[in-house]
Amino acid sequence: MGESADIASGSSSLRSAMEEEEEPKSKKVKVDSAPAFGVYHTRLENRLGEILRCTVCLDLPKTSVYQCTNGHLMCAACFTHILADGRLRDSTPACPSCRVEISKSTSTRNLAVEKAVSELPTTCDFCSESFPRSQLVSHQSDACPKRTVKCSYVLIGCKWTGPACTQNSHESECEFPNMTGKTVLDNVTAKQEEVNVEKRRTRDVMALFSLDKFTFSDIQFKPYRTDDFVPRLFYETSRFSAFNQQWVLRLKVLPDNIEPWQSNQRSMAYQLVLKTRPSSSMRISFFLQPGPFSELKELQPHPRWYEFTTEDEPGAWETEFEALPLESTHECNRLLSAKLISLRVFLFHHGK
Ligand SMILES: [Zn+2]
Ligand SMILES: [Zn+2]
Ligand SMILES: [Zn+2]
Ligand SMILES: [Zn+2]
Structure with missing residues (x-):
């Protein structure tokens, strides 16, 4: 008993001796060279x-960097914003x-510049530690x-x-694992309902493809x-044929009650216009998707339908303007910055 206590105290005094010996060394390193080295680097980075x-x-650009012919740098968002404003x-x-x-x-x-910026340190939004930009995304999503x-x-x-x-300390006290089966069932049912809404939308889109008559056209606004x-700016496609009729699509920038460049929230709305008289009324469903030459990569398919009648009244052959489901103002600016807006329209004819 006494012996083992001696050994223990002996080893602990040995450890403390080693620590004492090591500490001054690391202190010396800090005092001698670290501050000068650190200050120099901070200044260079700043x-x-x-x-850049x-x-x-x-701001330091997060993605692509563009420059004018005189070499002034602009981030991708500002570059497309200037083109869209023009x-x-x-x-x-x-x-x-x-x-x-x-x-x-x-x-x-x-x-x-893009490479250089990706090497510059930046601070994590959550923990305020500094990382090279290239590592920040994975740090913030998985490691922080x-x-x-x-x-x-x-x-x-x-x-x-x-x-x-x-998270661990919350989960050890979380009351949800001990909920009654009924409460769990209610919660799961509510979750399932959200999934069902998505499923129904997908099913509705797919059902359209089972119709007798459908077609698509690659259009340019x-x-x-x-x-x-x-x-005011608006966009229109040239005429295209579908179901033996001539059609055009129009696109406008929202908000349209004020000058759109005064608003930093921009979006787009579109309408389908029938240009020829149908021999009988036609119920048409339609939606827009990115085409092979589109600036956009993704667009939620939100089918709409409209009944085009044989009556030639003003506005009878035009659908209402409805929102183009863009994700953000930046996507809207990307479309505006292009010379033409290329999309693909799908049209479905609900036959009698
Ligand atoms: Zn310039
Ligand atoms: Zn910018
Ligand atoms: Zn962090
Ligand atoms: Zn919980």
Whole structure:
């Protein structure tokens, strides 16, 4: 007993001796070289950050970097925003720094800047630690101890969210594993209902493809201006044929009660217009999708339907304008920044 206590105290004193010996060394390193080295690097990073940031929003670009013919840098979002504004105002888009004309053909990407920016440190939104930009996404989504996570019992109704490092302690106290079968069933049923709505939408789209008559057309919206006192931008396709009739599609930018460039929330709405008289009334379902030449990669298929009658009354052969299901204002700007908007329209004829 006494012997083992001696051994224990002996080894602990040995350990403390080693610690004492090591500590001054590491202190010496800190005092001698670390501050000078660190300060130099911080300054270089800050200086590079100043040089490489977007000249419009002053942020370090997260994705592609564009430059005007004089070399002024713009992040992808600002670049497309300037092109979109030019389209909306019917003016030539110009570099905000030097006023030289910018366009998709004259402005180029700057890959060296994109690479350099991805190596610069940036702080995590959750834990404020610094990482190279290239590592930040995986850190924030998988590794950060302070990233926001959901409780594992979310499927049976727990709405808890919190920092990942507190997930275990929440789950050890979470009341959801001990809920009665009835409560769990109610919660799961509510979840299932959300899934069912999605399923029904998919099924409705697929059911359209079982109709006798359907077709698609790759269309290009061209920009035009109304002849109002303040001309407004709208887009129209050239005529295309479907079900022995001629059609066009129109697209407008929202909001349309004020000048759209005064709003930073932009979206688009579209309508289908029948250009020829049908011999009998036609019920048509339709929706838009990205085509082979589209700027967009994804568009939720939201089918709409309309009954085109034989009566030639004003507006009878035009559907209402309805929202193009774009994800964000940035997507809207991307469409506006292009010369033409290419999409594919699917049309379905509900026969008698
Ligand atoms: Zn920017
Ligand atoms: Zn410039
Ligand atoms: Zn973090
Ligand atoms: Zn929970």
